[in-house]
Amino acid sequence: DARDTLSKSRQRHRESRLAGIDSWQEDVALQSPGKRMSLISSTLRKRVVKRTAEAADEEKKNPECHTTAADSLNKRLQKLGMIMREMEGDGNCQFRAFADQLFGDQRHHATVRQSAVEHIRAHADFFGMCANH
Structure with missing residues:
Protein backbone atom coordinates (compact mmCIF):
# COMPACT_ATOMS: atom_id res chain seq x y z
CA ASP A 1 0.00 0.00 0.00
CA LEU A 80 -10.26 35.67 7.37
CA GLY A 81 -10.19 39.47 7.37
CA MET A 82 -6.41 39.55 7.07
CA ILE A 83 -3.95 41.05 4.59
CA MET A 84 -0.43 40.26 3.42
CA ARG A 85 2.14 42.98 3.92
CA GLU A 86 5.39 43.41 2.03
CA MET A 87 8.49 43.63 4.21
CA GLU A 88 11.79 45.11 3.14
CA GLY A 89 13.98 42.24 1.95
CA ASP A 90 17.19 43.12 3.73
CA GLY A 91 17.77 39.95 5.74
CA ASN A 92 15.67 41.23 8.62
CA CYS A 93 12.29 40.37 7.10
CA GLN A 94 11.23 38.05 9.93
CA PHE A 95 12.08 40.67 12.54
CA ARG A 96 10.38 43.32 10.40
CA ALA A 97 7.23 41.17 10.27
CA PHE A 98 7.25 40.73 14.05
CA ALA A 99 7.82 44.48 14.53
CA ASP A 100 4.94 45.24 12.18
CA GLN A 101 2.64 42.98 14.19
CA LEU A 102 3.85 44.17 17.60
CA PHE A 103 4.35 47.88 16.97
CA GLY A 104 2.49 48.51 13.72
CA ASP A 105 5.70 49.50 11.93
CA GLN A 106 8.45 47.34 10.47
CA ARG A 107 11.04 50.04 11.17
CA HIS A 108 11.25 48.79 14.77
CA HIS A 109 12.89 45.54 13.62
CA ALA A 110 16.18 46.27 15.42
CA THR A 111 14.37 46.34 18.78
CA VAL A 112 12.71 43.00 18.05
CA ARG A 113 15.99 41.49 16.87
CA GLN A 114 17.84 42.68 19.98
CA SER A 115 15.11 41.22 22.21
CA ALA A 116 15.37 37.88 20.40
CA VAL A 117 19.17 37.83 20.77
CA GLU A 118 18.91 38.62 24.48
CA HIS A 119 16.31 35.89 24.97
CA ILE A 120 18.42 33.30 23.14
CA ARG A 121 21.52 34.24 25.15
CA ALA A 122 19.58 34.12 28.43
CA HIS A 123 18.28 30.64 27.54
CA ALA A 124 21.37 29.25 25.81
CA ASP A 125 20.90 25.89 27.52
CA PHE A 126 17.51 25.53 25.82
CA PHE A 127 18.68 26.67 22.39
CA GLY A 128 21.78 24.45 22.54
CA MET A 129 23.94 24.53 19.46
CA CYS A 130 22.04 27.48 18.00
CA ALA A 131 23.47 29.89 20.57
CA ASN A 132 27.10 30.98 20.80
CA HIS A 133 28.23 31.15 24.40
Missing part, protein backbone atom coordinates in the same frame (compact mmCIF):
# COMPACT_ATOMS: atom_id res chain seq x y z
CA ALA A 2 2.81 2.44 0.88
CA ARG A 3 4.65 1.47 -2.31
CA ASP A 4 1.48 2.05 -4.30
CA THR A 5 1.03 5.51 -2.78
CA LEU A 6 4.66 6.44 -3.45
CA SER A 7 4.42 5.12 -7.00
CA LYS A 8 1.24 7.14 -7.66
CA SER A 9 2.84 10.24 -6.17
CA ARG A 10 5.90 9.86 -8.39
CA GLN A 11 3.66 9.30 -11.42
CA ARG A 12 1.70 12.52 -10.68
CA HIS A 13 5.02 14.31 -10.29
CA ARG A 14 6.24 13.06 -13.68
CA GLU A 15 2.92 13.93 -15.32
CA SER A 16 2.96 17.45 -13.92
CA ARG A 17 6.46 17.96 -15.28
CA LEU A 18 5.43 16.67 -18.68
CA ALA A 19 2.46 19.01 -18.61
CA GLY A 20 4.82 21.93 -18.00
CA ILE A 21 3.52 22.68 -14.53
CA ASP A 22 6.06 24.17 -12.13
CA SER A 23 6.45 21.34 -9.67
CA TRP A 24 9.17 22.54 -7.35
CA GLN A 25 6.76 22.38 -4.43
CA GLU A 26 6.14 18.73 -5.22
CA ASP A 27 9.90 18.13 -5.36
CA VAL A 28 10.33 19.58 -1.90
CA ALA A 29 7.33 17.70 -0.51
CA LEU A 30 8.35 14.37 -2.05
CA GLN A 31 12.02 14.49 -1.19
CA SER A 32 12.12 16.34 2.11
CA PRO A 33 8.75 16.90 3.77
CA GLY A 34 8.82 19.39 6.61
CA LYS A 35 12.44 20.42 6.11
CA ARG A 36 13.69 23.98 6.01
CA MET A 37 15.34 25.12 2.80
CA SER A 38 18.69 25.24 4.63
CA LEU A 39 18.38 21.51 5.35
CA ILE A 40 17.53 20.49 1.78
CA SER A 41 20.33 19.24 -0.46
CA SER A 42 22.10 21.97 -2.40
CA THR A 43 21.12 20.34 -5.71
CA LEU A 44 17.43 20.41 -4.87
CA ARG A 45 17.71 23.91 -3.38
CA LYS A 46 19.28 25.16 -6.64
CA ARG A 47 16.43 23.59 -8.64
CA VAL A 48 13.85 25.20 -6.36
CA VAL A 49 15.48 28.62 -6.68
CA LYS A 50 15.82 28.25 -10.47
CA ARG A 51 12.19 27.20 -10.95
CA THR A 52 10.97 29.96 -8.67
CA ALA A 53 12.92 32.55 -10.67
CA GLU A 54 11.66 31.09 -13.96
CA ALA A 55 8.07 31.20 -12.70
CA ALA A 56 8.51 34.82 -11.60
CA ASP A 57 9.95 35.76 -15.00
CA GLU A 58 7.08 34.00 -16.78
CA GLU A 59 4.53 35.77 -14.61
CA LYS A 60 6.10 39.14 -15.43
CA LYS A 61 5.71 38.36 -19.13
CA ASN A 62 2.07 37.21 -18.81
CA PRO A 63 0.69 38.37 -15.45
CA GLU A 64 -2.94 37.81 -16.48
CA CYS A 65 -2.29 34.12 -17.28
CA HIS A 66 -0.96 33.06 -13.91
CA THR A 67 -2.48 32.77 -10.50
CA THR A 68 0.42 32.98 -8.11
CA ALA A 69 0.76 31.43 -4.70
CA ALA A 70 0.60 34.98 -3.34
CA ASP A 71 -2.75 35.55 -5.08
CA SER A 72 -4.08 32.32 -3.65
CA LEU A 73 -2.83 33.21 -0.18
CA ASN A 74 -4.30 36.71 -0.44
CA LYS A 75 -7.72 35.26 -1.25
CA ARG A 76 -7.56 32.96 1.77
CA LEU A 77 -6.38 35.80 4.01
CA GLN A 78 -9.20 38.07 2.81
CA LYS A 79 -11.75 35.46 3.87
